[in-house]
Amino acid sequence: MKMHLDEKIWLIISFGMIMGFMAFTGYQTFVLGMGPPSNMETIDPQKVDVTAPFDNPGVYEIGENEYEVVMTLEIFSFNPGEIEVPAGSTVHFTMTSKDVTHGFQVAGTNLNAMVMPGHIQKISQKFDEPGEYLVLCNEYCGAGHQHMATTITVK
Numbered sequence: 001m002k003m004h005l006d007e008k009i010w011l012i013i014s015f016g017m018i019m020g021f022m023a024f025t026g027y028q029t030f031v032l033g034m035g036p037p038s039n040m041e042t043i044d045p046q047k048v049d050v051t052a053p054f055d056n057p058g059v060y061e062i063g064e065n066e067y068e069v070v071m072t073l074e075i076f077s078f079n080p081g082e083i084e085v086p087a088g089s090t091v092h093f094t095m096t097s098k099d100v101t102h103g104f105q106v107a108g109t110n111l112n113a114m115v116m117p118g119h120i121q122k123i124s125q126k127f128d129e130p131g132e133y134l135v136l137c138n139e140y141c142g143a144g145h146q147h148m149a150t151t152i153t154v155k
Ligand code: CUA
Pocket: 074, 075, 076, 101, 102, 103, 137, 138, 139, 140, 141, 142, 145, 146, 148
């Protein structure tokens, strides 16, 4: 069976493109270190309640207009459930899951993170506008997934 010259050319081009993309992705990942920024810190998901800082979930003032929210997620709640910060605050969320993978999405902001058991997720956001911000779990986590929500109050 004889292969048409055009066919050979296109095979070579498409194979070359695949190799090119793989080389490019590999260069970004291993040379430039452009992997996903999260999941760098791990935690034993069985011992979340006795591992600092998650043994004391809550809202902590860590500087002028700067807060840290230490949060645990579990089926089907966020702890702390009540979060209140003054307008203009920068809030650093430190989160982990005690059971399955959950999501942390805050409507009206760019906050959107996956919170997995065994991993510590960190994400920050400045809240300029006062209001009630809806926090949703956007990863299906079981029968009560649609009820997993809370609010962040910015005053
Ligand atoms: Cu937690 Cu869906």
